[in-house]
Amino acid sequence: MSEPNPYKDDADYQWGPGHQAGTPGYGYPQTPPPPAYQPTLPGGVPVPPQHAPVPVGAGAPLLALGDITVVGDQIITPAGPMPLKGAVWNAMDMSRTEEKMPTVAIVLAIVFFIFCLLGLLFLLMKEKQTTGFIQVTVTSGGRHHATMIPATGPDTIHWVMGQLNYARSLSM
Secondary structure, eight states: OOSOOTTOOOTTOOSSSOOOTTSOOTTOOSSOOOOSSOOBOTTSOBOOOOOOOOOTTOOSEEEEETTEEEETTEEEETTEEEESTTOEEEEEEEEEEEEEOOHHHHHHHHHHHHHOGGGGGGGGOOEEEEEEEEEEEEEETTEEEEEEEEOOSTTHHHHHHHHHHHHHHHHO
16 A cells, blocks of 8 residues: 555646645644543632623623523623614413323212212312423524523413513513
């Protein structure tokens, strides 16, 4: 494999993509990859996580929905800040509430049916369980961000819509 190619017909032919000496070739990474370990300070103390900078003098957060925060005249998201003016807010309810009869009600109805017919009233017991999420999206300044808020009860959508209407009023 160390002998030259006998089939080449041009003397200055080089295998692979052409590039000048000293410059990285095609596919060569331009920046080194991040370290695979947790960087530390000289004393062995871990470097604190770096977060998106909050504008100076912006004040306290006016609104927080999931990982979307409204501070001053900006919307802070993990993807970066967006202008608050002219932002479009949307919400989609992807939760559901199921109503079922608990096992305890069936057992109590059977036990008390033997003693009196009032045990059948235990069959009226119902249990509500809400599962799912509410998706909140914001679009502003050419950027788009979505977050999912877990639904803890059937009234969670009302709380989110109240917060969303407040955010819409701030965006005008």
